[in-house]
Amino acid sequence: MTITQHLLDAACWTPFAPLIRNYRVSKLIRTTNEKRDIRKISVLLTTIMAAHSDLLS
Secondary structure, three states, X not given: OOHHHHHHHHXXXXXOHHHHHHHHXXXXXXXXXXXXXXXXXXXXXXXXXXXXXXXXX
């Protein structure tokens, strides 16, 4: 764990807990959306490469 993570964990026991929780939830949502987009793009690129593999050479 990094120092930032340790500080955020310690701050969870203070009145700043709701702010930390919102930050972590937004970070989780952002990461999830990025992974979902990467998965969708990967499927599209695979389909395009399979359909047009003759143009790659």
